[in-house]
Each structure stands twice: as structure tokens, then as C-alpha cells.
Amino acid sequence: MTExxxxxxxxxxxxxxxxxxxVPFNNLLGxxxxxxxxxxxxxxxxxPEFIGNSAHNILHGxxxxxxxxxxxxxxxxxxxxxxxxxxxxxxxxxRLTTMSTIDMRIDYLLPGRGQDFIATARVIRRGSKIAVTxxxxxxxKNEQIALGTATYLVG
Amino acid sequence: MTExxxxxxxxxxxxxxxxxxxVPFNNLLGxxxxxxxxxxxxxxxxxPEFIGNSAHNILHGxxxxxxxxxxxxxxxxxxxxxxxxxxxxxxxxxRLTTMSTIDMRIDYLLPGRGQDFIATARVIRRGSKIAVTxxxxxxxKNEQIALGTATYLVG
Amino acid sequence: MTExxxxxxxxxxxxxxxxxxxVPFNNLLGxxxxxxxxxxxxxxxxxPEFIGNSAHNILHGxxxxxxxxxxxxxxxxxxxxxxxxxxxxxxxxxRLTTMSTIDMRIDYLLPGRGQDFIATARVIRRGSKIAVTxxxxxxxKNEQIALGTATYLVG
Amino acid sequence: MTExxxxxxxxxxxxxxxxxxxVPFNNLLGxxxxxxxxxxxxxxxxxPEFIGNSAHNILHGxxxxxxxxxxxxxxxxxxxxxxxxxxxxxxxxxRLTTMSTIDMRIDYLLPGRGQDFIATARVIRRGSKIAVTxxxxxxxKNEQIALGTATYLVG
Numbered sequence: 001m002t003e004x005x006x007x008x009x010x011x012x013x014x015x016x017x018x019x020x021x022x023v024p025f026n027n028l029l030g031x032x033x034x035x036x037x038x039x040x041x042x043x044x045x046x047x048p049e050f051i052g053n054s055a056h057n058i059l060h061g062x063x064x065x066x067x068x069x070x071x072x073x074x075x076x077x078x079x080x081x082x083x084x085x086x087x088x089x090x091x092x093x094x095r096l097t098t099m100s101t102i103d104m105r106i107d108y109l110l111p112g113r114g115q116d117f118i119a120t121a122r123v124i125r126r127g128s129k130i131a132v133t134x135x136x137x138x139x140x141k142n143e144q145i146a147l148g149t150a151t152y153l154v155g
Numbered sequence: 156m157t158e159x160x161x162x163x164x165x166x167x168x169x170x171x172x173x174x175x176x177x178v179p180f181n182n183l184l185g186x187x188x189x190x191x192x193x194x195x196x197x198x199x200x201x202x203p204e205f206i207g208n209s210a211h212n213i214l215h216g217x218x219x220x221x222x223x224x225x226x227x228x229x230x231x232x233x234x235x236x237x238x239x240x241x242x243x244x245x246x247x248x249x250r251l252t253t254m255s256t257i258d259m260r261i262d263y264l265l266p267g268r269g270q271d272f273i274a275t276a277r278v279i280r281r282g283s284k285i286a287v288t289x290x291x292x293x294x295x296k297n298e299q300i301a302l303g304t305a306t307y308l309v310g
Numbered sequence: 311m312t313e314x315x316x317x318x319x320x321x322x323x324x325x326x327x328x329x330x331x332x333v334p335f336n337n338l339l340g341x342x343x344x345x346x347x348x349x350x351x352x353x354x355x356x357x358p359e360f361i362g363n364s365a366h367n368i369l370h371g372x373x374x375x376x377x378x379x380x381x382x383x384x385x386x387x388x389x390x391x392x393x394x395x396x397x398x399x400x401x402x403x404x405r406l407t408t409m410s411t412i413d414m415r416i417d418y419l420l421p422g423r424g425q426d427f428i429a430t431a432r433v434i435r436r437g438s439k440i441a442v443t444x445x446x447x448x449x450x451k452n453e454q455i456a457l458g459t460a461t462y463l464v465g
Numbered sequence: 466m467t468e469x470x471x472x473x474x475x476x477x478x479x480x481x482x483x484x485x486x487x488v489p490f491n492n493l494l495g496x497x498x499x500x501x502x503x504x505x506x507x508x509x510x511x512x513p514e515f516i517g518n519s520a521h522n523i524l525h526g527x528x529x530x531x532x533x534x535x536x537x538x539x540x541x542x543x544x545x546x547x548x549x550x551x552x553x554x555x556x557x558x559x560r561l562t563t564m565s566t567i568d569m570r571i572d573y574l575l576p577g578r579g580q581d582f583i584a585t586a587r588v589i590r591r592g593s594k595i596a597v598t599x600x601x602x603x604x605x606k607n608e609q610i611a612l613g614t615a616t617y618l619v620g
Contacts, residue, residue: 025215028204049183055252060180061228062221065259069216097210102595102616104220105260105415105570107442107459109435124457125419129594130567130618132417134457147434147444149417149459151567151616153595257440257461260415260570262597262614264590279612280574284439285412285463287572289612302589302599304572304614306412306461308440335525338493338514359493365562370490371538372531375569379526407520414530415570 006092008085012037012078018096019074031067033074037082040075042067042119052112059112059145068135068148069104071121076131076152079123095155102130104150112146114139129155161247163240167192167233173251174229186222188229192237195230197222197274207267214267214300219292223303224259226276227288231307234278234286250310257285259305267301269294276303284310316402318395322347322388328406329384341377343384347392350385352377352429362422369422369455378445378458379414381431386441386462389433405465412440414460422456424449439465471557473550477502477543483561484539496532498539502547505540507532507584517577524577524610533600533613534569536586541596541617544588560620567595569615577611579604594620 012035019026019033026033029050033042044050044067052060077099084092117139125132135148167190174181174188181188184205188197199205199222207215232254239247273293280287290303322345329336329343336343339360343352354360354377362370387409394402428448435442445458477500484491484498491498494515498507509515509532517525542564549557583603590597600613 022209023215024204024206024209025217029217049179051179053252054177054179060178060221061224061256061259062180062184062217065220065224065261066215066217069220073216097208100266101216101263102590102597103260103262103568103614104216105258105459106220107258107435107461108256109442111255124454125417125567127618129620132419132567144434147459149415149457149568151417153592155594257435257442258413258459260614262590262616264597279609280412280572282463284465287412287574299589302614304413304570304612306572308437310439332519333525334514334516334519335527339527359489361489363562364487364489370488370531371534371566371569372490372494372527375530375534375571376525376527379530383526407518410576411526411573413570413572414526415568416530417568418566421565 005086006089008081011081011084011092015077015081015096026070029063029066031070033070035074035078037078039120039122040071040078042071044117046115056111059117061108064112064137064146065106067117067119068106068137068146069101069150071119072133072135072148072150073099073101073152075121075123076133076154079126079131080154100153102151102153104148107147109147110143110145114141116140117145129153160241161244163236166236166239166247170232170236170251181225184218184221186225188225190229190233192233194275194277195226195233197226199272201270211266214272216263219267219301220261222272222274223261223290223292223301224256224305226274227290227303227305228254228256228307230276230278231286231288231309234281235309255308257306257308259303262302264302265298265300269296271295272300284308315396316399318391321391321394321402325387325391325406336380339373339376341380343380345384345388347388349430349432350381350388352381354427356425366421369427371418374422374447374456375416377427377429378416378447378456379411379460381429382443382445382458382460383409383411383462385431385433386443386464389436389441390464410463412461412463414458417457419457420453420455424451426450427455439463470551471554473546476546476549476557480542480546480561491535494528494531496535498535500539500543502543504585504587505536505543507536509582511580521576524582526573529577529602529611530571532582532584533571533602533611534566534615536584537598537600537613537615538564538566538617540586540588541598541619544591544596545619565618567616567618569613572612574612575608575610579606581605582610594618
């Protein structure tokens with residue numbers, strides 16, 4: 001066992017790096033992310049291939065579900081960074097790569113019209129094993145398109 | 156008003172055509188669909204860009220949400236084809252293009268490992284305005300990856 | 311057909327009367343309600359028979375689900391009072407007595423400790439047939455015990 | 466530390482005793498329960514005070530939520546009885562009394578008409594900390610009234 005210490009700031013960089021570079025589906029959708037330990041943002045630009053309904057040019061519900069899950073999962077794991085501080089690197093790696101979504105509910109409030117969409121998420125329940133997050137999706141006019149709640153396994 | 160009648164079989168073809176050709180996001184993911192009025196199938200092949208977690212090569216939760224929503228929405232609208240029979244074409248077009256997902260819950264049961272995934276959906280509540288569907292996702296080993304429930308506005 | 315007009319204020323009184331007097335299960339639990347067209351409140355006092363876990367003296371999850379559903383359903387139907395104004399009394403009666411919960415999700419955030427619990431609800435999506443509401447439950451220390459989302463058939 | 470061993474059969478009896486005698490709200494509703502490690506049943510008889518809508522004499526949605534949560538929670542904890550076998554009695558007591566519902570979704574499929582209602586539940590995901598269960602409520606005519614999914618903290 002080495003004596004190498006890993007600060008919480010470094011862990012947070014690792015998490016952001018993971019979400020930015022090592023999640024191929026995020027890259028396919030072109031999702032940009034940022035997060036503190038308390039709240040996260042994920043943004044996406046409308047593209048023709050994201051349309052769910054050609055008659056109305058609105059975002060597909062699956063794209064909305066994807067970006068809400070990404071924002072929720074990111075803040076759920078960022079929220080654990082303090083307790084991971086100074087832990088063994090292998091343990092940290094295992095924790096970061098084994099987190100998973102247990103369940104998610106999405107409420108679609110308005111048709112997904114717009115050019116720029118931002119999902120925001122925050123942690124509403126935090127236990128040693130479980131985090132529950134609330135997510136919202138707004139367009140560039142600040143109209144709320146969708147609402148989500150998800151439960152993550154983080155421990 | 157023309158006297159042209161539209162049979163339920165023709166309406167079902169229109170619905171399948173809509174889901175196969177006029178939903179760009181389905182095409183981006185390469186999702187194949189089929190449906191009766193009672194149950195639907197949507198299938199997808201694993202591709203590197205669908206991976207959610209590079210450490211484990213598993214399907215992203217957003218892809219799972221997308222295919223479950225597609226299967227549920229398809230059978231929800233197919234289920235209305237009998238009552239649309241012989242209605243005015245403009246009315247039928249409006250009904251088909253204004254259906255929307257109200258809410259969806261997804262339970263992720265196993266990591267999304269595999270090469271071929273099939274979502275199946277059936278209608279569990281059908282009213283004049285609302286349909287509720289249950290969806291399941293299995294891989295090619297018939298392991299159940301996820302479970303979904305969704306409420307659709309169909310009237 | 312009589313010419314009798316029914317104002318929205320009178321409809322709101324009818325709705326509150328219905329929830330206060332004609333819902334026996336609300337009375338069994340001793341739930342008190344009030345509501346505008348935009349937000350509602352439902353309150354309950356802890357009693358020994360509401361306990362779900364004798365080891366910890368916390369409110370049963372079913373009591374929490376009940377009060378959240380009551381608060382959500384109340385504001386969902388109050389929200390329709392403007393469009394019911396001046397409609398036929400039989401039609402109004404039918405609308406008020408046929409509303410129903412389509413689905414509900416509850417997130418339990420903290421153990422239900424306390425003496426006085428207040429559920430608040432507001433409408434987050436309103437269509438001609440469907441209302442979606444968000445509900446929260448707090449105890450007398452303003453700790454948030456639970457969060458809910460429900461979809462109601464109101465048309 | 467004593468050498469006393471506690472068999473899984475004895476643990477199951479303890480769990481059933483807990484649900485039958487130490488959950489006051491179950492007693493208020495008169496809910497009867499039974500369970501194996503794989504599936505549970507909870508039954509309730511209609512009483513006037515359980516009515517949610519005096520115009521239609523149907524079961525209140527909160528009663529439905531309550532019985533579904535009871536059935537789901539019971540099988541979730543029964544499912545852990547094998548791994549608790551021969552553990553220290555204090556540890557077993559702690560595990561049994563600290564389980565909790567994380568979230569629940571209920572889909573109301575038909576109005577709750579009938580005299581006898583039976584909820585059934587089974588475990589669909591089982592991890593070391595989390596169990597996910599599916600629940601159904603039927604009346605004495607075997608009509609399905611409601612469907613539920615819940616996530617429990619069991620570890």
C-alpha cells in the first residue's frame with residue numbers, strides 16, 4: 001500500500017474527466033457537463049437527429065431521459081468525493097466505476113422545443129449507499145421541459 | 156369531406172411507418188420496431204458509442220430509457236387504431252402526431268451487458284385519453300436488464 | 311336546463327366540502343385540507359396508530375402516501391375550477407366525482423419523525439385532461455420527510 | 466457474545482411477527498400478511514372508512530399505496546433471511562428494524578371496487594443493500610386494481 005494521498009479536489013477532477021471522456025454515449029449526444037458536490041449541469045444543443053417527432057421538431061423523450069440521468073448521476077457521485085478523500089486509489093476507482101442508476105422517473109411537462117437545453121440536478125437524499133437526486137430540464141427561454149427524480153447506488 | 160375510408164390496418168401501417176421513418180432519434184440509435192395493437196417490440200444492437208461506462212462496457216441508461224419509451228409509445232398509439240378507423244385523415248394525422256409521453260419510470264435491474272437488446276411493451280390501462288404501458292428490456296441471453304412503466308396521452 | 315350559474319368560488323367551496331366531508335378515509339386519518347387554485351395544504355397529527363415501525367416511532371409510509379395523494383388531488387381539481395365556472399351543475403358534479411389518480415411516485419427522504427406533518431402541493435403541468443402535481447411533506451421542524459409527483463385525470 | 470444460533474426459519478418468523486404485531490398502522494387497516502422469501506401477500510377487507518370517493522364507493526388511493534408498500538417491504542426483508550442466518554441477534558434486530566422504503570411508484574389501473582383486496586409482491590432486483598419489488602393489487606373478481614414498484618434499503 002502506497003502512502004499517496006488523493007485530495008477531494010483531485011477526486012472531483014477524476015469524476016468530471018470520467019463523465020467528459022469515458023462515457024461514449026455522452027459524446028455521441030455532445031453533452032457538456034460540470035458539477036460541484038451539491039449541484040450539476042449538463043447541456044446539449046438541438047440537432048436534427050435528436051428529434052423525436054418530425055411533425056413538431058421536438059426533442060425525443062429518450063434524449064431528455066439521457067441528459068437528466070447524466071446530470072443526476074454526476075452530482076450523486078460528486079457528492080461522495082469528500083468521503084473518498086485519502087482513500088486507496090484502487091478503492092476510489094472501484095467506487096467511481098461501479099455507481100449505477102437504480103431507478104428514475106421523468107415527468108414530461110412541455111414539448112421539447114428549443115435550441116439549447118440545460119439539465120440541472122441536486123442531491124435530495126444522501127445515505128452511505130444511496131443518493132436520490134432531483135433534476136430539471138429547461139430550454140434557452142427558461143421554459144421547464146421536464147422534471148426527474150432518480151435513485152443511485154453510490155456506495 | 157371526402158368519402159375515403161381508412162381501415163385500421165392502414166392506420167397501423169401509418170403508425171409503423173411514422174416510428175420507422177419519421178423519428179430521427181430512432182434512426183440515430185438504429186432501433187427496429189414492430190407492433191400489434193396489444194404488444195410491441197423494439198430492438199437495438201450494441202455499438203461502442205452506446206456505452207455508458209467504459210470500465211464495464213455496459214449500455215448507457217439513456218439508451219435503455221429511449222428504447223423503453225419507443226416500445227411503450229408505439230403500442231400505446233397502435234392500441235388506438237381501432238377507434239381511429241374510418242375517421243377523417245386530417246384527424247388521424249393530428250392524433251398520431253400529438254401523442255406524447257406524460258411520465259415514465261425505469262427500474263434498472265442488471266447492468267446492460269450484451270450484443271442484442273429487445274424491449275417489449277404492452278398496454279395495461281387504456282382510457283379515452285390515457286394509456287399506461289409496461290415495458291421490459293432483455294438481452295440475447297434473455298436476462299432482464301430493465302423494467303419500465305409509462306403514461307401516454309393518446310387522445 | 312336551468313339558468314342557474316355556478317361561480318368558480320362556489321365550485322371551489324364544493325371541492326373543499328367534498329374533500330373535507332365526503333372522503334371517509336381522510337376522516338379516519340384526521341387530515342385537514344385547504345387549497346387555492348395554485349397550491350394546497352393537507353395536515354395530519356401523529357397518532358400511535360399511524361406508526362409504521364414500533365422500534366422507531368416513525369410515520370408509516372402508507373400514511374405519507376395518503377396525505378401526499380390528498381394534497382395533490384385537491385390542487386389538481388381546484389385548478390380546474392375556472393373552466394368549470396357557469397357549467398351545468400350535473401356536469402360539474404360528474405367532473406368532480408370522476409377525477410382519479412393515474413400514477414404517483416413517492417421518494418422517502420427522512421424517517422417520518424415528528425408530531426405535526428404538512429403536505430403541500432402545486433400543479434406543474436396542466437392540460438385539458440391531465441394535471442401533474444408536485445408534493446412535499448414536512449414535519450413541525452420543517453424537515454422534509456418526503457417528495458411526491460402524481461398524475462391526475464381531471465377532464 | 467453468545468453461541469446462540471438463529472436459523473433462517475426463526476428469522477422469518479420474527480419478520481412475520483414484526484409485520485403482524487408491531488406495525489400499528491397495519492393493525493388500524495386490518496391488513497393480514499404472509500410471505501415466503503420469494504413472494505408475499507397482504508390482504509384487506511373493504512370497510513366504509515376506507516372509501517376515497519363517496520360517490521363511487523371505491524377504495525382510497527392511500528389505502529392502495531399502503532397495502533402495496535406493506536407487501537413489497539415484507540418480501541424485501543424476508544428475502545434477506547438466508548444471509549442473516551446465524552448472525553448475532555442484535556445485528557438481526559438492527560437489520561430488521563432499520564429497513565426502509567426509498568421510493569415507490571403506483572399505477573392505478575381500475576377504480577378500487579370490491580370487498581376483498583389482495584396485494585402480491587415479488588423481488589425483481591436484489592443486491593447487498595437494495596431490493597426492488599413489483600406489487601399488484603387484485604380484487605375478489607381477480608380484476609387488477611393497481612400495479613406498484615418500490616425500492617427498499619435492506620442492508
